Amino acid sequence: MDRANQNKKKCLCIIACFILFAGSFIFSNPQEKPLILQEMTWSDVREYVTTNDMVIIPMGSTEQHGPHLPLGTDYYEASEIAKMISARTGVVVAPVLLSGYSVYHSGFPGTLSLKPETMEAVLFETCEMLMMYGFRRFMFFNYHGGNNIVGSNVIHKINHTTEASAVNIGIGATFLNETEEVAPFDYHAGIGETSIMLYLKPELVRMSRVKKPKITLTDKMKEIRKLAEKNPGFDAVLNTLLGVPVETKKGGASHEISNNGIWTFGDPKTATKEMGKKIVTQWVEAAVKFILTWKETKK
Numbered sequence: 001m002d003r004a005n006q007n008k009k010k011c012l013c014i015i016a017c018f019i020l021f022a023g024s025f026i027f028s029n030p031q032e033k034p035l036i037l038q039e040m041t042w043s044d045v046r047e048y049v050t051t052n053d054m055v056i057i058p059m060g061s062t063e064q065h066g067p068h069l070p071l072g073t074d075y076y077e078a079s080e081i082a083k084m085i086s087a088r089t090g091v092v093v094a095p096v097l098l099s100g101y102s103v104y105h106s107g108f109p110g111t112l113s114l115k116p117e118t119m120e121a122v123l124f125e126t127c128e129m130l131m132m133y134g135f136r137r138f139m140f141f142n143y144h145g146g147n148n149i150v151g152s153n154v155i156h157k158i159n160h161t162t163e164a165s166a167v168n169i170g171i172g173a174t175f176l177n178e179t180e181e182v183a184p185f186d187y188h189a190g191i192g193e194t195s196i197m198l199y200l201k202p203e204l205v206r207m208s209r210v211k212k213p214k215i216t217l218t219d220k221m222k223e224i225r226k227l228a229e230k231n232p233g234f235d236a237v238l239n240t241l242l243g244v245p246v247e248t249k250k251g252g253a254s255h256e257i258s259n260n261g262i263w264t265f266g267d268p269k270t271a272t273k274e275m276g277k278k279i280v281t282q283w284v285e286a287a288v289k290f291i292l293t294w295k296e297t298k299k
């Protein structure tokens with residue numbers, strides 16, 4: 001290759017690099033990074049509330065998630081998915097609690113638990129503070145079944161005693177289509193949740209330690225499961241027995257049901273990052289659609 005040709009090539013290369021560099025600024029989405037309250041300054045918040053009064057509050061837990069997933073699994077799921085929703089909508093995420101109501105998992109060390117009334121007080125006082133600055137639309141992104149009652153109570157208190165509005169955009173949200181069951185009884189640290197963590201926090205998943213659990217259900221639970229097969233919705237009765245403290249003598253505490261803390265009849269070794277991505281994406285898309293619709297209404 002001669003020198004003139006070499007120079008021409010160099011020149012074209014520089015122009016191409018410049019176009020790519022400039023393009024990355026012109027076409028970058030200004031909302032592709034999440035807005036996290038703890039990372040903002042007070043003046044950022046003052047500016048934010050002049051155009052937006054929405055906030056997402058994640059709710060998770062610090063509790064056992066089998067021998068292979070970290071204790072903070074539910075916290076990471078709630079906060080990471082909430083951040084993805086924030087990046088797509090520009091709504092602030094305010095994580096305020098690391099723990100949830102998890103006392104029925106305390107047969108496994110490391111599990112932390114707060115009483116529902118303690119959580120309700122912390123969450124409501126937090127929302128009252130946010131209301132002082134102009135926040136009026138609260139969205140709770142809960143990713144731990146044990147917190148359901150707490151979320152409902154705080155949402156009710158906000159809606160019935162303040163000017164603000166509060167809704168649930170986490171598990172049980174009205175806009176979510178039932179996601180298909182990946183395996184029967186895949187409720188905790190199983191195929192679904194392991195897949196989600198392989199997608200969100202792969203560095204914290206110890207796949208070499210994962211083992212199919214030995215599940216022990218009481219005769220009463222087995223009977224209700226059979227009836228629920230013919231009567232969809234009847235499994236609501238099963239929920240009164242499962243995931244309850246050992247003192248209730250229902251045989252529904254985590255260590256009474258599972259020998260290693262995993263709840264599934266499937267094999268968690270079959271979890272994949274791709275499945276995790278699919279579950280998370282469905283969630284994010286549905287929540288983004290909901291928020292963008294709510295944004296259309298007057299502030």
Ligand SMILES: [Zn+2]
Nearest residue numbers: 073074189193
């Ligand atoms: Zn979990």
